Amino acid sequence: MPDQPLDYSAATNAGHRRDNNEDALLSLPENGLWVVADGMGGHEAGEVASAIVRDTLLDQRHNSLTQAIQSSHQAVLEAAANGEGAPGMGSTIVALRSHKGEYEVAWVGDSRAYLWTHTADGGRLERLTTDHSYVQMLLASGAIAEEEVEHHPDKNIITQCLGSHELREVRVDSVHGQWQEHQWILLCSDGLTDELDDEAITRLLYRSSSPGAAVDRLMQAALDAGGRDNITLQLVQSPLNPIPRWNTLKQWLPRLSARTASERVWPNLLLNGVLLASLALVIYWVIP
Secondary structure, three states: OOOOOOOEEEEEEOOOOOOOOOEEEEEEHHHOEEEEEEEEOOOOOHHHHHHHHHHHHHHOOOOOHHHHHHHHHHHHHHHHHOOOOOOOOEEEEEEEEEEOOEEEEEEEOOOEEEEEEOOOOOOEEEEOOOOOEHHHHHHHHOOOOHHHHOOOOOOOOEOOOEOOOOOOOOOOEEEEEEOOOOEEEEEEOHHHHOOOOHHHHHHHHHOOOOHHHHHHHHHHHHHHOOOOOOEEEEEEEOOOOOOOHHHHHHOOOOOOOOOOOOOOHHHHHHHHHHHHHHHHHHHHHHOO
16 A cells, blocks of 8 residues: 655745746655755756756656666766756755655755654754765864854855766765654755754744645745745655645645745635635535
């Protein structure tokens, strides 16, 4: 029997200072797979790289995360060699796979995954990933202290990415865990974590009763804090958490919250109203 699709929410936004969005995301609850990719290389390059990474993970959704991520590295290299995008384009990736009560998170670069556990005393936020970055190397060597990391001038220099022509293969790091009740996993690009520290993320997650509410709060807070980069996040709920029946119905309805400038809220509201009215009529005629 296949796993029940997990409840999740996702959002992406170009931010206030960028005129294009180089991030990409993939949400496949039916396959237990979620991906965030942060492209780099400038306009018409970064978005090409992250889209290639996303599409490769989609094509290889039944393969291991490590194998699929290595394949996406090769796909970005081949695209650049064939004149697609631009030379030097690349992308980070953080991916989550959930299966039979267990999860795996794999990553390359500085996009992150966090494990959130809701508790009565304020909750617990655990970073599952370790940035592949210059500053992380300095921290690991003892050259800088933990409190220097967030404001270091070289914070955004990464040590590897998908599409890096210096690397025949990338080092894909991964962690495995067992889902517990009252847990969510957050995947995000650095557009979120550059604006919100762990304390702010913890506070917003604790105040949220669902992945959808949490994603909306996190996105708005990151935009309010400056929105200097593209912001992408996905929040996936533990299979041990009960899913309200309303969430099952929501999967059939268009999302009300506008994720991009091209989406419009009022047409979705009207369509949702028609769908709900039709459902009510069906129930009225079928149920005596």
